Amino acid sequence: MMQAPIAGESCLLSAAAPVALGHFDELRDSSMQLRPMWQRFANILGDDQLAQFDRHEHTITRAIRHHAISYNVYQDQAAVSRAWSLNPLPFLVSANDWKHIADGLSQRAMLLNQILIDAYGKQCLLKEGLLPAALVHAHPGYLRSMYGVTPVNDLYLPVLAFDIARGPDGQWWVVSQRCQSPSGLGYMLENRHLIAKLFPQAFKAMNIQRLADSYRQLVQNLIWLAIPLAQDEAPRLALLTAGPWSETYFEHAYLAAYLGLPLVTGSDLIVQGDKLYLKTLQGLQRLHGLLRRIDDELLDPLELRPDSSLGVPGLIQVLRAKALVLANAPGSGFLESPAVQGFLPAIAKRLLGEDLKIPSLHSWWCGESAAFEAIEPLLKTQVIKPTYTGFKQKSFEPIIALNLAKHDLAQLREKIKQRPEQFTAQTYLPFSQTITWQAQGFVPKTALVRVFAITNPKGQWDLVPGGMTRIANVDPHVVSIGQGGSTLDTWVESSSIQIGQESDISMSALPVYQARSRPVSSRSAEHLFWLGRYSERAEHLGRLAKELLLMSSQGDTLEPCLAKAITALAKAQALVDQDTPGLAQSTAVFARSLLAKLADPKALSLGFCLASIDVNLKSTRDLFPSDHLRLIQNMRDAIQKLGDSSLASIDSLDEFSLQLAALQGLQSDRMTRDLSWRLLSIGRSIERLICMSETIVYMCHQDVLQSSRAFEALLNIFDSIITYRVRYQGDYKATGLVELLIIDEANPRAIAAIMAQSLQAMAWLPNPSEIFLEAQHKLKIPVPEIIGMRELSGLAMQWSVLGRELSDLIGAQYFSHIQTFRTNA
Numbered sequence: 001m002m003q004a005p006i007a008g009e010s011c012l013l014s015a016a017a018p019v020a021l022g023h024f025d026e027l028r029d030s031s032m033q034l035r036p037m038w039q040r041f042a043n044i045l046g047d048d049q050l051a052q053f054d055r056h057e058h059t060i061t062r063a064i065r066h067h068a069i070s071y072n073v074y075q076d077q078a079a080v081s082r083a084w085s086l087n088p089l090p091f092l093v094s095a096n097d098w099k100h101i102a103d104g105l106s107q108r109a110m111l112l113n114q115i116l117i118d119a120y121g122k123q124c125l126l127k128e129g130l131l132p133a134a135l136v137h138a139h140p141g142y143l144r145s146m147y148g149v150t151p152v153n154d155l156y157l158p159v160l161a162f163d164i165a166r167g168p169d170g171q172w173w174v175v176s177q178r179c180q181s182p183s184g185l186g187y188m189l190e191n192r193h194l195i196a197k198l199f200p201q202a203f204k205a206m207n208i209q210r211l212a213d214s215y216r217q218l219v220q221n222l223i224w225l226a227i228p229l230a231q232d233e234a235p236r237l238a239l240l241t242a243g244p245w246s247e248t249y250f251e252h253a254y255l256a257a258y259l260g261l262p263l264v265t266g267s268d269l270i271v272q273g274d275k276l277y278l279k280t281l282q283g284l285q286r287l288h289g290l291l292r293r294i295d296d297e298l299l300d301p302l303e304l305r306p307d308s309s310l311g312v313p314g315l316i317q318v319l320r321a322k323a324l325v326l327a328n329a330p331g332s333g334f335l336e337s338p339a340v341q342g343f344l345p346a347i348a349k350r351l352l353g354e355d356l357k358i359p360s361l362h363s364w365w366c367g368e369s370a371a372f373e374a375i376e377p378l379l380k381t382q383v384i385k386p387t388y389t390g391f392k393q394k395s396f397e398p399i400i401a402l403n404l405a406k407h408d409l410a411q412l413r414e415k416i417k418q419r420p421e422q423f424t425a426q427t428y429l430p431f432s433q434t435i436t437w438q439a440q441g442f443v444p445k446t447a448l449v450r451v452f453a454i455t456n457p458k459g460q461w462d463l464v465p466g467g468m469t470r471i472a473n474v475d476p477h478v479v480s481i482g483q484g485g486s487t488l489d490t491w492v493e494s495s496s497i498q499i500g501q502e503s504d505i506s507m508s509a510l511p512v513y514q515a516r517s518r519p520v521s522s523r524s525a526e527h528l529f530w531l532g533r534y535s536e537r538a539e540h541l542g543r544l545a546k547e548l549l550l551m552s553s554q555g556d557t558l559e560p561c562l563a564k565a566i567t568a569l570a571k572a573q574a575l576v577d578q579d580t581p582g583l584a585q586s587t588a589v590f591a592r593s594l595l596a597k598l599a600d601p602k603a604l605s606l607g608f609c610l611a612s613i614d615v616n617l618k619s620t621r622d623l624f625p626s627d628h629l630r631l632i633q634n635m636r637d638a639i640q641k642l643g644d645s646s647l648a649s650i651d652s653l654d655e656f657s658l659q660l661a662a663l664q665g666l667q668s669d670r671m672t673r674d675l676s677w678r679l680l681s682i683g684r685s686i687e688r689l690i691c692m693s694e695t696i697v698y699m700c701h702q703d704v705l706q707s708s709r710a711f712e713a714l715l716n717i718f719d720s721i722i723t724y725r726v727r728y729q730g731d732y733k734a735t736g737l738v739e740l741l742i743i744d745e746a747n748p749r750a751i752a753a754i755m756a757q758s759l760q761a762m763a764w765l766p767n768p769s770e771i772f773l774e775a776q777h778k779l780k781i782p783v784p785e786i787i788g789m790r791e792l793s794g795l796a797m798q799w800s801v802l803g804r805e806l807s808d809l810i811g812a813q814y815f816s817h818i819q820t821f822r823t824n825a
Contacts, residue, residue: 009034009039009042009043011042011047011050011051012027012034012038012042012050012435012442013028013032013033013034015050015441015442016028016435016442016443016444017441017442017443017444018444019433019444020430020433020444022168022430023168023430023431023432023433023444023446024166024167024168024169024170024432024433025432025433025444026091026092026166026432026433026434026435026447027434027435027444035092035094036094037092037093037094037206037491037493038092038435040202040205040206041090041092041202041206044199044201044202044205044206045199045202049199053088053089053437053442054440056088056198056437057087057088057437059088059198060086060087060088060194060195060198061083063194064083064084064086064194065083065630065633066626066627066630067190067626067630068250068626068629068630068633069083069084069187069190069250069626070082070083070084070250071083071084071187071247071248071250072245072246072247072248072249084187084190084250084487085473085485085486085487086191086194086195086486086487086488086489087436087437087438087471087486087487087488088195088198088437089434089435089436089437089442089488090195090199090488090489090490090491091434091447091449091467091469091488091489091490091491092491092493093449093467093490093491093492093493094493095492095493095494095495097172098209098463098465098492098493099495100172100357100358101164101172101358101451101463102462102463103357104172104174104356104357104358105162105164105174105358105451105453105461105463106453106460106461106462106463107348107352107354107356107357108162108174108177108344108356108357108358109157109160109453109455109461110352110460110461111344111347111348111351111352111356112157112160112177112179112332112335113154113155113156113157114351114352115131115335115347115351116156116157116329116331116332116335117150117154117156118351119131119136119142119331119334120146120147120148120149120150120331121148121150125347125350125351128350130343130346130347130350131340131343131347132343132365132367132368134367134421135334135337135339135340135343135365135367135387136334138421139333139334139337139387139388140297140333140388140391141180141296141331141332141333141334141335141336141337141388141391142331142333142334143296143297143304143330143331143333145300145303145304145316146316146319146329146330146331149316149319149320149329150322151319151322151325151326151329152225152226152228152229152322152324152325153225153459155225155329155455155459156328156329156331156332157179157328157329157332157455158218158221158222158225158325158327158328158454158455159182159185159218159291159327159328159452159453159454159455160177160178160179160182160328160452160453160461161177161178161182161183161184161450161451161452161453162174162176162177162178162450162451162452162453163175163176163177163178163448163449163450164358164448164449164450164451165429165431165432165447165448165449166431166432167429167430167431167432168430168432170432171359172358173358173359173360173361173429174341174358174359174360174361175361175429175448176336176338176389177335177336177341178336178450179328179332179333179335179336180295180296180328180330180332180333180336181292181293181294181295181328182450182452183248183251183293184251184450184452184468185215185251185255185452185464186248186250186251186252186254186255186258187248187250187251187468187487188211188450188452188464188466188467188468188489188490189211189215189254189255189258190251190254191468191487191488191489192211192466192489194489195489196208196489203491206491206493207493207494208491208492208493208494209465209466209492209493209494210465211464211465211466214452214454214462214464214465215258215259215464217454217456217462218259218291218454219237219259219260219261221454221455221456221457222235222237222289222291222325222327223235223237223289224457225289225325226288226289226325229288229322229323229324229325230288235288235289236278236285236286236287236288236289236519237261237287237288237289237290237291238261238262238263238264238278238287238289238290238291239252239255239256239259239261239262239263239264239290239291239292239293239622240264240265240266240269240290240291240292240293240294241253241256241263241264241265241293241294242265242293242294242298242310243265243310243619244615244618244619244621246293246294248293249618249621250621252293252622253618253621253622254622255291256622257621257622257623259291261291262278262518262519262521262524262622263524263620263621263622264278264521264523265310265523266294266308266309266310266311266312267309267523268521268522268523268524269287269312269315270284270312271312271313271314271315271317271318272284274314274317274318274320274321274323275318275321275323275324276290276312276315276318276323276324278519278521279521279522279523280519280520280521280522281520281522281525281675281679281765281766281814282519282766283766285519287324288324288325289324289325289326289327290324290325290326290327291327292326292327292328294310294311295333296330296331296332296333297333298310298311299311299312299315299316299330300312300313300314300315300316300330301313302314302316302317303316303317304316304330316330333391336389337387337388337389337424338361338363338385338387338389338424338426339363339365339367339387339424341360341361341363341426342360342362342363342364342365342371342424344356344360345359345360361426361427361429362426362427363424363425363426363427364382364424364425364426365387365421365424366387366416366420366421366422366423366424366425367387367420367421367422369420372416372420372425375425376413379401379409379412379413379425380401380402380404380409381401381402381427381428382401382425382426382427382428383398383399383400383401383425383426383427383428384398384399384401384412384416384423384424384425385398385399385423385424385425385426386398386422386423386424387421387422387423387424388422399412400428401428402428430446431446431447431448431479432446432447433445433446433447434447434469434471434488436471436486436488438473445471445472445473445486446471446472446479447469447470447471447479447488448469448470448471448479449467449468449469449470449490450467450468450469450470451463451464451466451467451490452464452467465492465494466489466490466491466492467490467492468487468490469487469488469489469490470485470486470487470488471485471486471487471488472485473485473486518674518676520674520675520676520679522814522815523619523815524619524620524623524676525675525676525679525814525815526811526814526815527616527617527619527620528616528620528623528676528679528680528683529679529680529682529683529810529811529815530612530616530683531613531616531617531620531680531683532679532680532681532682532683532684532685532686532687533683533684533686533687533807534609534612534613534616534687535613535660535663535664535667535683535684536683536684536687536688536691537609537687537691538606538609538610538613538660539657539660539661539664540573540687540688540691540692540695540717541573541575541605541606541609542606542653542656542657542660543657543716543717543719544569544570544573544575544695544717545575545594545598545606545653546650546653546654546657546716547566547713547716547717548566548570548575548583548590548591548594549591549594549595549646549647549649549650549653550646550650551563551566551583551587551709551713552583552587552588552590552591552594552646553587553591553646553647554587558583558584558587558709559707559709559710560584561701561703561704561706561707561710562704562707562709562710562713563582563583563584564582564584565698565699565701565704565710566583566698566699566710566713567582567583567584567590568698569694569695569698569699570594572694572698573691573694574597574603574604574605575594575597575598575605575606576590576593576594576597577593577597580593591646592644595642595643595644595646595649598639598642598649599639599640599642606639606656607639610632610635610636610639613632614632614636617629617632620676623676624666624667625666625670627666628663628666628667631659631660631662631663631666632663634655634659635656635659635660635663638652638653638655638656638659639652639656641655664684667680675764675765675766678761678764678765681757681761682758682761682762682765682810685754685757685758685761686758686803686806686807686810687803688749688754689751689754689755689758689799689800689802689803690800690803690804692718692741692749692751692754693751693796693797693799693800693803694796694800695714695717695718696741696751696792696793696796697793697796697797697800699713699714699717700714700737700792700793700796701793705732705734705737708732711732711737714737714741715737715741718741718749719749720740720741720747720749720750723740723747724736724737724740727740738792742792751796751799758775758806759775759776762775762810765810765814767813775806
């Protein structure tokens, strides 16, 4: 007798819409009852939580914004940064299903690695006709420069991904395989963090497998492979990215931070003596392993694509010398072709002596006349895919023939006949549908699951026990994040109790090395330096703009000498255009000009500083928590609220300054005092010296400071008015001003304190001799007795020039690579 569903289970059953005809139902079984894992999930949540998915969806959206999780989509040559899309419901996989998936995909990973060994070695598969030569040698993903190059331990694919789906009968199928630099590991981890936090009781009670050990295994196995290359020292690894404009840059930075690897670009690396080095502030440091996130063809402009600015000249030669563990080795692109999948069953028999445990979608390469003749009458039932997937000149979006009109199908048939080798037909498979939360309801959506296989020291591949499930939000036939799809966290049931599993590579199996600080590449150092400079400049301009808006609201009450001086300062610091009428001429016109420029990212004003902070922070995203990007978004929101009213805009500037102070507080309080923090601090100190000195040049004149309003304005710009009032009880005297703003090292805004901070930070730079001696010689304050108002303006001009000179010297020595790097092999 069938048991009646209990609360929670009954709620989900009644609320969930049925799946489309012909699709496997991940939620219900053939008796229309919830499948066991969904029963447990629904009953643990109960009716109350199941009724709160609007709130859960809002929580996820807020968390994604908080963590600045994004995905760059390219449209019309322009990159559009989209917020990541994550549905609050997980995709559930039973322990039995997962065992079948893990066994089948581990076998397939082994097979693909064996194919690569053969393709770049003896080429028996080609000679025996098991793999057409046109699918290998004619494929842009087959790299001739890799022929005869064998990676360390013959391991081409330390990590790879498979897109799998369930057919109408419940059978799992491999839809595609990603061998070059598979994406998704970072997004999958972030998805898990968000969803497990949303449903902690269900996650624990359902005994869901954890992911952390797999990520540890990934790094430890690369270390294991690199130990012979490093000899007696600890192997150095890095993660290679294409940079902030990569569509998946978020996960590059996220993975680098999570795995503890420096995030590097091709410009950070150099090849010398058949070895790969990272350019750091301390000199060249050899890298022994590289986890890369750029495509094969871009890796080496000398031997691959000559117009690539993302790779490293000479990298292929390093691989020839077996001087680097590269995950993954280049040259696997041809395996991503859907045409190859049609030949895998026979190849598996030849290389492994086994049948494939999980089949590929039935595939016919139209370049074989017999295959095309067999499939042509069935073309309406096929999905037509490019044979050369991922290569723009020969690629196109997959075509679902079922959706084509008769005329369009005829045209497609003619195109195939003209260039048959460029087309591959795959049987259309209606993917299974799983329950999702959509617009206040439980709605089934087509699902495609990406899972990852990671090698272990036994020469086998283990699956990461989870996945990144993608769902189709618009067209049920197209599962693509770039085309509006979303994602689900993938929960895999464990067959045993989860009490912190150990990975296959135990920590004790690896040699113990002395801990060392994180290297800072010259590129990262430059971004950090300018992040410090633009942060400080934004803070200064925000305070100055606030003073200007307050003065513009005072109209005729403003003293002419003060109006003239502060107008000149505003023009010198690009807050208004040079031809803008001054405050003494028209406060209204001046205020409109100021407000118009403040938010403009193309004008050298506050908006430009914020855009520059954003660029420099994103370029070093692996060094900072996501709080920083959230605060930048808050600052952007504050700037966008600037209006036509001076007084209303002051509130927006206050909010901007508050968020910027929070950003600087995070950097000051949470950053380790390593070279990264030193460079950031030096940038801030130098910019503060320049900004404060320029302010003194324009404001510290005897006739200007006779006005109490001018006195207060100067103190406000220096953010020192409270300290002055406490010390001098409102007695506005030039001697007090000089003492507090110039010579008092206890005041962090004073010129003497700024100079001391700069010297202290520069002393920590590697080989700072020339810069440090130059700074020691020039960063001096005359004795107080000889500083008068007349001398002060001239001295301030010298300090401003000195700040720029020091910036240039630091750039020349550490960023421009003028001096020869030392090799620390």
